[in-house]
Amino acid sequence: MPQPILSIRDLHVSLRLGGTEHDAVRGVSLNLNKGEVLAIVGESGSGKSLTALSVLGLLPRGIAAISSGEIHFDGKDLAQASNAELDRVRGSGIGIIFQEPLSALNPVMRVGDQIIEGIVRRGEASRKQARKMALETLIGVRISDPERRMKQYPHELSGGMRQRAMIALALVSNPAVLIADEPTTALDVTVQAQILSLLKAQQKSRDLSMIIITHDLGIVAEVADRVAVMYAGEIVEAGEVETILSRPKHPYTLGLLSCLPEFSDGGRRLAVIAGSIPSLTESVSGCVFKTRCPLYMQGPCDARIALTSGPDGHAFRCIRPIGSETPAESEQTRHA
């Protein structure tokens, strides 16, 4: 078992909404091994972005805060780290790519200046060297006409180019870990594919450890080595990509998988998971998925359910996992 480069232990994040605190992330534990790509999957509001932002201490101040838990990176606990300590980790230790390339670049600063600013500010290089580094990184992310892009403002770039600039901004300081928060959500499908292959290539060539946050299982299948499925602030299933995608244990994961449109299915209606994720203000006792679960059973599912882990590292939070049900129920699940 290799030593994980980044390890999150029992992380709780509380969100302040209308004066009251709600637990938006409840007891998330994750390990990121060196050189691997870990995907965090979940629908909007499942707490996946909050988990990622807490790693870098970038939770919106006054709104969200880490209430307990540990985040180990490079011998430090980032959950307890001071802002100055976090500063040393940000950028050069852990980099981040945001979801919206439009809002992630300062519209009143030239792209080049934004990339250079980080390098100079961290004292990694002089302004002149920084300019060279920025240009090299932009060439590395295969942006067209990089010299000119340096002098342009974000609104003059297309969505794909902006996202490439964002990736350059994150990579320029050579981080050991890269967090990509829905890096392709705001892009066209064709550009998505380019950005994904770029990320994958950079991850390989720089031996990056990467956390990719997404709600798209197609992306997971394409780039990830391991995957953690989040639902309502908890990890409901985690393991190797092949295992999770081909033999899911948790009904939610199965639900997500059956929601993928398939061409071979021609003419079938798109499957959906009925209902919606419980809101933060509702308190759910027992399994968080029980309100939407086709296999819900009164009694056992109302008690708190622990994450059980198998020998192959496949962990799931369900007492009636897929494969353990009766044939009739199995039929029901498939069509739910």
Added chain:
Amino acid sequence: MTQVAATGRPAPSLLSRVVKTTTRDPILLCAVLFLLGVAVSVVFAEWIAPHNPLRTSLRHQAKLPSAQFWLGTDEQGRDILSRIIFGLRITLMTSLSGLVIGIGLGSIIGLVAAYFRRLDMLLMRIIDVILSFPAILIGLGLAGVTGGGNAGIIIALAVATVGPAARIARSAALTVVQMDYIAGARMVGLSDTQILLRYVLLNCLASIIVYATLRFGQLILLAASLSFLGLGVAPPAPELGVMVSQGRALLLTAPHVALMPCAVILLLVLSLNLVGDALRDALDPQMKA
């Protein structure tokens, strides 16, 4: 501002865009020309004003406009045009000072309130208190304390501007502080002051500039009103509000004495509002179709 657009076509320079927008709209063009004229005559008043604004003449009392006195003379035989030009200097300096102080302080308060959410409640409630005092009342109170003069008016104008400016700056900054690039700036390790100045302020600047332009016209009116009430500079000095106030006595026999400075105030405020509106159309992203 001559970078090249992504399409490869050179982007039109800022100046050429301004000229193009202005010449397309004749009313806006008039407003801009009037403001330019005012600016030039205020700066070069000593050379442009045809007469000494303070010299009285018993032979030319309350004369109608003529070739010698383009806008006529007042009850003491002083040239109204010259008095207006020098009066504009005082009025504009007063309202501009009040504007700069008020917008400056208001923007700082608004940005800080939006960025440091903990201070939001406290700062904005203080602003609410300030907003509840009418500017005229503050002016009257300050005149009582300072014994009249321009300083009192400037403070009154500044106080009257701080409140709305803080609200404008805060509302603009609230959307900016949620942007990912602010998290990105924290990621880079910039200090709060740097983020506030280079990220938040710069991105809110358009809204603040538009508001300042529109507010400028209102402050000129307010400054003229306060001096009309006798709170500003002492009478021999020319000031638009004072001139209107003095001409009031001759309103039936020589209406031009009061109406000429009135007309200038009207044109000035109107032009500033027109330019402010044009600026808002050009700068405010929310206004774009």
